[in-house]
Amino acid sequence: MKLEKLSASAVQNKLKSNGLILKIGPFSFRIISPIASVADGLVALYANHVVLDDSHFVDYTVTIASASGWRRWTRRQAIFQFDGMEPFIPLPEDHAFPLLEWSMNWCIAMHAHHYLLLHSAVIEKEGCAVVMPAPPGSGKSTLCAGLVHRGWRLLSDELALISLTGTAITPLGRPISLKNQSIEVMRSFVPGAVFSKEVLDTSKGRVSLMKVPTAHTERIQETAQPRWVVFPKYVAGSLPQMVPRSKANSMLELGRNSFNYMVLGLKGFEVLSKVIDASDCYDFQYSQLDDAVAAFDDLVARRND
C-alpha cells in the first residue's frame, strides 16, 4: 500500500504508536516520532513510497523523539534514537524532519556493508548510470535535482548502493536535500515540484527536501549499471566544461568518498575497479542547469563512439 492511501492523521497515529514501516529502496525503516513536522514531511515527500505491514522484517527502527524532562520546557528538541542509543546531539525541534533524513543515512552508512557505499548522487538514462561524487558545496544535489526533471531517473541523491557481486547500483529513491540558494533555483527550474517546509539555521544552512518524481519511485526496483563517473563543480558564471579525468585518480577519489571502502578491504577494491573500468570519468564545471542538461545528454549520445 502507498503512503498516499493513508490519511494524515492515520500516518500521525502510526508514527506515535508502533511506528510507520516504509520501504525505502532495498531497506525497510520503522519510523517512530511524536513530532508533527515529521508526519507532515513524510506525508508530503514519501506519498508514493510503499508502507509495509507488520509481517515484514524491518532493517532499522529510527525514533525521532522529543526531549523529555526539564529540557522540554526550556528548549524543544528533537533526538535521534537507535537501539536505545542517541548517536547525534539533540537538535532544535523544528529540525526534526531533516534529522530523520540524516538518521536514515547514518543507519545505512554504519550498517549496510553488503553494498559498497559511496557518498554520491546517482542518476540513470537508458540503463546507464552516472555516479556523481562531490564534496558539499559543489552543487551536486542541485545538478542531480535538475537532471532528474529533464529526462534522467533518480537512483539516489546521497548514497550509491553498489552490489558486491556485480556492479549494479540499487536505487534508494529518497527526497533530494537542497540547501540555501539551490532551493529557489529548483523552485523556478521545476514549477509545481513538492518541497518540505524550509528549516533554517541547520549545520548545513537553510534546508528543504524535494520530492522525487512519482515515475521514478515507481521504478525503484530497477537497478542500473555504472557508465560514467562525473565530478561536478558549480562555478558561478562559467561555461559548461566536461573534461576527461584519469581513471586512477577517479578511483582514489571515489574510495575517499566511500563510507565503507576500508571495511570491505579487497572486495571494495575489486568492486570499485570494476565500476571505474566500466565508466568514462570526467570533471564537469557548470553554472547553468540548462547547459548541464545538454552536456549530460551529449554523454549519452556519444556513449558508443
Place this chain on the structure above:
Amino acid sequence: MSTPLLTAVWAEPGWRPQLSVREWEALFGQARQSSLLARLAYLHVDKGLLPEVPDGPRPHLEGALRLADRQQHEVRWEVDCIRRALRGVDTPIVLLKGAAYLMADLSTARGRLFSDIDILVPHDRIADTESALFGAGWISDERDAYNERYYREWMHEIPPLRHIHRQSYIDLHHTITPPTSRFKVDGQELLRNIQPLAGYPGLYVLAPVDMVLHSAVHLFQEGEFGHGLRDLLDLHDLFADFQGRPGFWDALLNRADGLGLQIPLFHATFHLRRLFQFSPPPQFLERLEKMGPNPVSRTLMAWMLGLALRPDHPSCDSRWTGLARWLLYVRSHALRMPMRLLVPHLLRKSWMQRFPQKP
C-alpha cells in the same frame, strides 16, 4: 523475566535461526548494543546455519562478518606496527584481551570487534615503552594535569595513546587491576608465566589461567556494562579452549587463590552456569564454593549482575535494570579505590565536569 534472545542463542545447544520477524529485529538490536553482531554471525557460519537465516535478516549478519574481518586484519597490522616500534625496548610485550585472543588464534577471537589494543609491560619499563611508542607516532590526548596524575599514580594503565595518522588506540598497562583496588594484582607475578607468541619474537600473551582470571576480574570491576555480555562470552570461549588441558581446573583455582581473584572467578562461574549451561567438574565447583563471598554479597551480586548482563537494549530493560547498573558502577569505584581516595576523586571529577577548564 524472560531470557534475552541473544543469550539464548549461545545457551541452547540445538539453536536454529527460526524466529519471528520481530524477534530477529530485537536480536540484532541486542547484538549491536552488546558488540556481538559479528560474533552472532560467526556462530551461524560455524554451525552451517547462515543459509537457513531468512533473506531479510541475513544481510545484517553478512555485513557484520565483513566489518569484523576487516577489524581483525587491521589489528594484526597494528600489532605488527607496535612490535616494530618497540624493537629497541628490551622488554617482553604482552598482548592482553582481544589482541591476545586474535594473535593466539583462540576461538574467542571469532567475530570479535575491537576498540583498542591493550598491552602490558613491566612497571619499570613503562617510560621507555611510552617514549618508543611516542617516537613511532602514538601520542597522549590527556591534557589535564589531574587526570594525568590520576592515571599515573592510581591506575594500572597510563592514559590512552592515539596514533596520529591511523587514529588507533593503545592502552599501555603495567598490571591488570588498579594498584589501589581490592583485587590488586602484582604485574610481575603475571609476567613470570607469560607465553611467547609463535612467529612474533618479543610478543607474549598471558598464561591460559591468567587470561581467564583477567577476563573475569575485568568483567566484574568495570563500571560500564555495555560490554558485560561480550566479556562473559569471552570467558565462555576461553574455558572451551582451555578446559581440555591437563591440570587446567586445579591450576586455575590455585592461581585465583594466589592472585586474590577468587571472588571474580566465583561470580563469573556463577553467571556462566546460569546463562550458558557451563559445567565445570564437580571438584572445581566444590573448591570454588569455599572461596566465594558471604551469602548476602552472593545474593546481591547475583541479582545485580543478572540484570546488568542483559543486553543494553530497550527490548531487555526491566524497571530495575537502571538501578542495578548504577549500583554496579558505584561498586566498581569502591573496588578500585579506598574511600579516602575515592571521595576526593569523585568530588574533583564532578567539579571538573561542572566547571570545565577553558583550553
